[in-house]
Amino acid sequence: MNAKRLAVILLLNLVGAALFLSWYLPGNHGPWFGIDKSIFFWFNQHMATSHAFAFALAIANFRGFDAVSLLAMGLLYWSFWRRESPEGRRRMLAIGICMLLTAVILNQLGHLLPVQHSSPTLFFDNVWRVSELTGIPAKDASKDSFPGDHGMMLIIFACFMLRYFGIRAFLVALLIAVLFSLPRIMAGAHWFTDVAVGSLSVVLVGMSWWLITPASDLLVNWLYRTLPGKYKPGKTR
Template sequence: MKIQLSRILLLNAAGFVLFLCWYLPVNHGLWFTLDSAIFHFFNRPLAHHRAWVWFLAITNNRAFDGCSLLAMGTLMLRFWLRGAPSERRRIVIIGLVMLLTAIIVNQLAQALMPVKRASPTLFFHDALRVSDFLPLSTKDASKDSFPGDHGMMLLIFCSFMWRYFGQKTCQLALLIFVIFAFPRVMIGAHWLTDIVIGSFSSVLIALPWILLTPVSDKMICFMDHYLPGKNKQKINK
């Protein structure tokens, strides 16, 4: 795959512009107004609707995070079941490269982003927390919520699905992203902009250099060569 430099730079520019339009205004300008309104919209009903409390508790439990992994695995499993042995090996290796990429990009974003802020449940003094209503373990707060790591991982998954499995598969991956990323916003563990700004800008800046260059393909070839197993000679044909 050739380096698509113009597309890479365009996506990088979009990422920087997206981040700066949030970062530069005093107190984040209209973005904070939007963040605050969305948080209170979802937070106020906790005082009066027990079913809403349970819904947020369940969708932000670690077991529900496991469901997101299951959904991603199922999407890839469709291709694995239809593939020849060499193609099945390739799909597994793509998953490993995607996981490694997600870890690296997340760590770099957490280290390099010049922002550290608490989640809205810790920022607002009048915030209600699901953990105050139920003994069920759930993620409803974070001392450093920017950028949204959970949303970033899901967006990286979407990007890999687009690159290696096509646009229709990417659309299904985006549905998984919405279902499993935004409960964090509804419960108040993340601001909306943790995902819309933090996660998106990180992915727009980092991933083009991996997916629009030969880097990801070379990583797949490298793992194919050194990981044990059959069908090595067929994977890149």
């Protein structure tokens, strides 16, 4: 690994650590709490005055709706898959498996942070819950919302798209991440900082060491060589 890459990794780690500490160290999370509170109550008041908004928010936070975010990511991935050769598709399968393993492991590591707090719908008294307003069993609360799992998975996907498919793929994936992270925040299942601080700081630190170093390539190449199926390197077709 050259000095330039190491400098980028250390810079991303510094940004990630500074982001987390700017929230973690100040009493009552400093100015972040005011931002969190303002965002939560703005959406909480609007869902109470607009049934259509509350209904749309309930649908977007229904567990089954997660399939829509998976579909969006899958369509972006498929847009590259369909243009690949059989060997290229085998490599994309290896990248996909590497991505899933990374997301699971990094999510578990993220929850080792010395933080545990409830979502704003459980933190504040006398607030509206979208599930109660609509009768739809939407996810609008969490006893341990930091860091945001859903947001972290989406950001990890965006990072992989940048590393293996380029800046345009990253920008589309980033748009997907923003669009599908917002409903949890809008419904109060997560604080804004669960994603903007928690998920992002973990990803900045963890993914920099994983994607900028040869580490992810080593796993992808190993999977490419060892996965069963057609077009395995060295296998007679």
